[in-house]
Amino acid sequence: xxxxxxxxxxxxxxxxxxxxxxxxxxxxxxxxxxxxxxxxxxxxxxxxxxxxxxxxxxxxxxxxxxxxxxxxxxxxxxxxxxxxxxxxxxxxxxxxxxxxxxxxxxxxxxxxxxxxxxxxxxxxxxxxxxxxxxxxxxxxxxxxxxxxxxxxxxxxxxxxxxxxxxxxxxxxxxxxxxxxxxxxxxxxxxxxxxxxxxxxxxxxxxxxxxxxxxxxxxxxxxxxxxxxxxxxxxxxxxxxxxxxxxxxxxxxxxxxxxxxxxx
Amino acid sequence: xxxxxxxxxxxxxxxxxxxxxxxxxxxxxxxxxxxxxxxxxxxxxxxxxxxxxxxxxxxxxxxxxxxxxxxxxxxxxxxxxxxxxxxxxxxxxxxxxxxxxxxxxxxxxxxxxxxxxxxxxxxxxxxxxxxxxxxxxxxxxxxxxxxxxxxxxxxxxxxxxxxxxxxxxxxxxxxxxxxxxxxxxxxxxxxxxxxxxxxxxxxxxxxxxxxxxxxxxxxxxxxxxxxxxxxxxxxxxxxxxxxxxxxxxxxxxxxxxxxxxxxxxxxxxxxxxxxxxxxxxxxxxxxxxxxxxxxxxxxxxxxxxxxxxxxxxxxxxxxxxxxxxxxxxxxxxxxxxxxxxxxxxxxxxxxxxxxxxxxxxxxxxxxxxxxxxxxxxxxxxxxxxxxxxxxxxxxxxxxxxxxxxxxxxxxxxxxxxxxxxxxxxxxxxxxxxxxxxxxxxxxxxxxxxxxxxxxxxxxxxxxxxxxxxxxxxxxxxxxxxxxxxxxxxxxxxxx
Numbered sequence: 163x164x165x166x167x168x169x170x171x172x173x174x175x176x177x178x179x180x181x182x183x184x185x186x187x188x189x190x191x192x193x194x195x196x197x198x199x200x201x202x203x204x205x206x207x208x209x210x211x212x213x214x215x216x217x218x219x220x221x222x223x224x225x226x227x228x229x230x231x232x233x234x235x236x237x238x239x240x241x242x243x244x245x246x247x248x249x250x251x252x253x254x255x256x257x258x259x260x261x262x263x264x265x266x267x268x269x270x271x272x273x274x275x276x277x278x279x280x281x282x283x284x285x286x287x288x289x290x291x292x293x294x295x296x297x298x299x300x301x302x303x304x305x306x307x308x309x310x311x312x313x314x315x316x317x318x319x320x321x322x323x324x325x326x327x328x329x330x331x332x333x334x335x336x337x338x339x340x341x342x343x344x345x346x347x348x349x350x351x352x353x354x355x356x357x358x359x360x361x362x363x364x365x366x367x368x369x370x371x372x373x374x375x376x377x378x379x380x381x382x383x384x385x386x387x388x389x390x391x392x393x394x395x396x397x398x399x400x401x402x403x404x405x406x407x408x409x410x411x412x413x414x415x416x417x418x419x420x421x422x423x424x425x
Numbered sequence: 426x427x428x429x430x431x432x433x434x435x436x437x438x439x440x441x442x443x444x445x446x447x448x449x450x451x452x453x454x455x456x457x458x459x460x461x462x463x464x465x466x467x468x469x470x471x472x473x474x475x476x477x478x479x480x481x482x483x484x485x486x487x488x489x490x491x492x493x494x495x496x497x498x499x500x501x502x503x504x505x506x507x508x509x510x511x512x513x514x515x516x517x518x519x520x521x522x523x524x525x526x527x528x529x530x531x532x533x534x535x536x537x538x539x540x541x542x543x544x545x546x547x548x549x550x551x552x553x554x555x556x557x558x559x560x561x562x563x564x565x566x567x568x569x570x571x572x573x574x575x576x577x578x579x580x581x582x583x584x585x586x587x588x589x590x591x592x593x594x595x596x597x598x599x600x601x602x603x604x605x606x607x608x609x610x611x612x613x614x615x616x617x618x619x620x621x622x623x624x625x626x627x628x629x630x631x632x633x634x635x636x637x638x639x640x641x642x643x644x645x646x647x648x649x650x651x652x653x654x655x656x657x658x659x660x661x662x663x664x665x666x667x668x669x670x671x672x673x674x675x676x677x678x679x680x681x682x683x684x685x686x687x688x689x690x691x692x693x694x695x696x697x698x699x700x701x702x703x704x705x706x707x708x709x710x711x712x713x714x715x716x717x718x719x720x721x722x723x724x725x726x727x728x729x730x731x732x733x734x735x736x737x738x739x740x741x742x743x744x745x746x747x748x749x750x751x752x753x754x755x756x757x758x759x760x761x762x763x764x765x766x767x768x769x770x771x772x773x774x775x776x777x778x779x780x781x782x783x784x785x786x787x788x789x790x791x792x793x794x795x796x797x798x799x800x801x802x803x804x805x806x807x808x809x810x811x812x813x814x815x816x817x818x819x820x821x822x823x824x825x826x827x828x829x830x831x832x833x834x835x836x837x838x839x840x841x842x843x844x845x846x847x848x849x850x851x852x853x854x855x856x857x858x859x860x861x862x863x864x865x866x867x868x869x870x871x872x873x874x875x876x877x878x879x880x881x882x883x884x885x886x887x888x889x890x891x892x893x894x895x896x897x898x899x900x901x902x903x904x905x906x907x908x909x910x911x912x913x914x915x916x917x918x919x920x
Binding site: 178180181183184185188212221237268303314316317319351352364367388389393394398399401405408409411415416419 | 497498518521906
């Protein structure tokens with residue numbers, strides 16, 4: 163077994179050897195199901211109210227365009243899931259480097275023959291797999307319901323791509339934060355604050371010029387996530403999330419040099 | 426000190442950004458927090474760098490440069506790749522209804538715009554429809570002739586008053602070179618945008634005479650049985666129309682581009698009928714929408730041009746749409762190859778609530794008479810015995826009659842209701858009637874299939890069913906996870 167695979171295996175064993183990972187997965191699945199059920203209930207009630215008022219049955223002409231499964235149920239759920247990911251992903255990534263630092267295992271790792279880049283890659287792979295598993299678990303319920311409604315598997319794939327892109331981008335941020343501290347809590351808070359700050363710059367539009375506002379919005383997570391979840395898969399949005407992963411990994415990699423300089 | 430400053434800065438920044446995101450971003454609380462947070466973080470970074478300089482040796486510090494360069498390089502590469510990807514414009518529409526694939530007619534209309542057009546999107550924060558409208562407009566705004574500007578209604582921009590914008594998610598289209606020429610779109614959609622762009626750059630296509638006085642369809646009546654929708658659609662396409670009582674019609678002027686006769690209930694006044702006949706003899710253009718079961722008043726005139734039409738309604742095999750008051754309705758899916766019906770075919774149907782059929786006979790060998798639309802294969806006329814063999818019957822026809830240097834053109838449909846307000850926007854009815862007018866008036870370049878409403882999902886997904894799924898598959902996954910997690914924890918405790 164190569165040192166890289168050995169490290170991946172070790173990380174998986176540490177992560178899934180404690181009940182924390184399972185509790186996080188369970189909690190996320192439960193929260194996402196609840197997030198989905200409430201808008202679905204409201205949507206059905208709205209349809210019923212319009213159908214009753216107009217006494218026309220489920221005649222599409224009687225119901226406003228804005229009341230539809232995507233706008234009333236799916237997109238609000240996606241927004242809520244995105245915000246939930248902002249909080250949940252830092253919990254997965256917080257221990258990656260911070261725990262090693264706190265226990266002095268980081269120097270041991272460097273003696274294993276693995277370079278800093280490979281260590282970062284291994285830890286990212288494990289965290290990313292965990293986050294993807296979390297998303298898959300959370301996605302089962304809405305996907306099963308919507309697939310029963312025959313709403314198009316391509317669109318569902320785009321929705322999962324949106325969640326995966328956001329999840330992986332946030333994982334890279336969480337790793338970068340974890341690499342810069344030895345306190346897990348600080349790492350989680352830092353990753354959460356960073357993710358929250360990057361979430362949406364739409365609020366800045368009235369304060370700045372149109373060009374600056376557009377530039378800021380190009381940096382934001384939410385418009386990219388929203389476009390993908392709308393079913394519009396663009397190379398630029400995928401490149402944005404890939405870039406976020408690359409920058410997060412580069413910062414995590416740089417933390418090794420920073421530590422060496424301090425030593 | 427630097428850590429304390431960093432912590433204070435992060436807290437202030439999060440509170441500032443959070444306040445800005447959920448309420449007024451210009452509030453002093455948000456501004457002060459953001460400013461303090463940014464300053465504190467900057468100071469913390471400076472102090473951290475100084476501390477590093479004091480602690481680390483010159484050799485170690487030198488080792489930091491490659492690390493900083495790698496981060497910078499990653500940042501630059503990320504931005505470059507993203508910009509390059511954006512430049513390629515590579516994007517895929519994975520929506521079930523192909524929402525972000527612009528309709529060919531809309532693209533063609535944008536290509537043919539007389540000058541660049543600015544699209545103003547008015548919205549209010551919190552309006553969820555805006556996101557989709559914005560994405561859709563951004564797709565269209567990739568075309569150089571369209572530019573998109575978003576305006577927040579909450580700030581009461583002067584444009585909102587100038588263009589009388591009544592609510593969120595509304596569009597105003599204005600010509601870049603002539604901002605006074607504008608069009609409002611109340612419900613953003615391809616059809617609305619297409620018509621607004623058409624009106625914005627419409628060129629006068631000629632004047633139509635709408636014959637009146639024998640109970641014809643009313644172009645000013647907004648009720649479902651009226652034809653105000655057709656009249657408005659003709660205006661959108663650049664046609665002016667004018668009502669003309671046939672009793673007062675001595676001669677149809679040369680300046681008239683065509684004559685429209687819509688659902689007459691009685692024979693035309695002899696004076697009007699004679700004027701129409703003379704007009705056609707000298708190369709006139711006629712669009713006649715007839716109704717079954719009545720004397721159309723045009724029978725004798727049309728027969729002169731080889732178009733005979735018994736008043737009996739066509740009885741087609743009952744389709745899914747044939748129900749209630751429209752018991753004789755035809756869902757037209759069989760189209761002849763003709764410019765009027767170009768692009769129509771199976772799945773692109775016309776809906777005629779009841780129609781009469783035609784029999785064609787060329788008056789002159791050089792004439793050309795074509796069926797445009799057919800009934801289903803099992804149709805018969807109501808005046809034929811029930812056991813008569815079913816067959817295709819023409820329900821819309823078109824004729825060209827070259828006479829020397831002039832050419833007469835006639836389009837006749839066995840139904841007029843399909844163009845009434847009630848049915849005009851059903852399936853491809855609008856395309857049928859407008860393309861018929863364009864073809865009859867020799868405006869072939871204007872023939873097109875207009876954008877259609879993309880389907881929105883508006884059927885119920887009962888919560889009980891959803892709960893059923895939740896209690897089955899939805900709960901099984903967390904249950905398994907919890908069971909495995911507990912087992913792992915217990916085994917570790919025992920170990």
